[in-house]
Amino acid sequence: MIYLDKGYIGCFEMTDYDSGKRQLEEYVAQLKSAGHKRIIAPIDGDTWHKYRLVSWDSGAPAFPLEPQNPIWYNDVYLDCGFTPLAKYFSVAFPIPCRGGVSPPVDERIAYKKFEPSDLKTIYDISLNGFDKNLLYDEITFEEFSKLYEPLLPMIDSDFVLIAYVDDVPCGFVFAVGVGDVFILKSIAVLPEYRKLGIGNTLMSRVLLAAREKGFKTAIGALIIDGNISHHMVEKYGAKKIREYTLYEHN
Numbered sequence: 001m002i003y004l005d006k007g008y009i010g011c012f013e014m015t016d017y018d019s020g021k022r023q024l025e026e027y028v029a030q031l032k033s034a035g036h037k038r039i040i041a042p043i044d045g046d047t048w049h050k051y052r053l054v055s056w057d058s059g060a061p062a063f064p065l066e067p068q069n070p071i072w073y074n075d076v077y078l079d080c081g082f083t084p085l086a087k088y089f090s091v092a093f094p095i096p097c098r099g100g101v102s103p104p105v106d107e108r109i110a111y112k113k114f115e116p117s118d119l120k121t122i123y124d125i126s127l128n129g130f131d132k133n134l135l136y137d138e139i140t141f142e143e144f145s146k147l148y149e150p151l152l153p154m155i156d157s158d159f160v161l162i163a164y165v166d167d168v169p170c171g172f173v174f175a176v177g178v179g180d181v182f183i184l185k186s187i188a189v190l191p192e193y194r195k196l197g198i199g200n201t202l203m204s205r206v207l208l209a210a211r212e213k214g215f216k217t218a219i220g221a222l223i224i225d226g227n228i229s230h231h232m233v234e235k236y237g238a239k240k241i242r243e244y245t246l247y248e249h250n
Contacts, residue, residue: 007036010044056243082247091238114160129188158209173202
């Protein structure tokens with residue numbers, strides 16, 4: 001489908017190359033006719049929802065929460081005149097892992113395990129912690145709650161931590177264990193607190209909790225190339241297992 005207000009194409013699956021290309025070209029033509037000079041795809045309305053294509057696969061098993069598509073989808077987009085706008089990747093690393101981080105001690109900082117009432121705190125931090133991300137759009141707390149509703153039964157409070165500085169919430173890590181795989185879904189720290197080692201401490205703490213509960217493999221999920229999270233997972237000897245691409249048409 002197309003999002004006429006934004007110039008996005010999303011919620012789009014293909015059964016074969018030729019029919020997929022015809023449909024994609026039709027979507028582009030409709031958006032161009034509506035006045036959009038730049039078209040972004042695939043994106044289901046905004047980056048809070050599903051977006052990006054798997055564009056390289058190591059063959060590692062797919063994990064929950066990541067996009068899944070045949071690699072040839074990328075060829076269809078390229079054949080229709082799209083070019084890469086942004087690259088993302090997921091990595092895997094062992095727990096316990098080499099290159100562990102020893103975060104600094106700061107008595108002003110406290111770390112609290114997740115409770116259901118903390119979802120609003122995570123929402124508030126997300127609005128300010130992710131607001132510089134590519135194609136960021138603000139959403140309401142009600143919309144945010146609906147996105148996280150399917151994840152709530154999966155939450156282990158040891159794997160979702162909120163950081164406080166002088167009792168002010170300033171960062172969080174959201175991870176889940178699925179089967180025998182530990183997935184680091186999101187980590188955010190408010191800009192004014194990013195030099196205090198909070199991100200590294202959050203990651204170290206949930207990895208320790210995961211190790212204590214028997215997990216041996218961690219996934220750093222859907223990291224944009226060059227993001228600070230990229231450098232954080234490198235310290236753990238992470239190996240790339242998947243790449244993803246978001247496309248644009250000008």
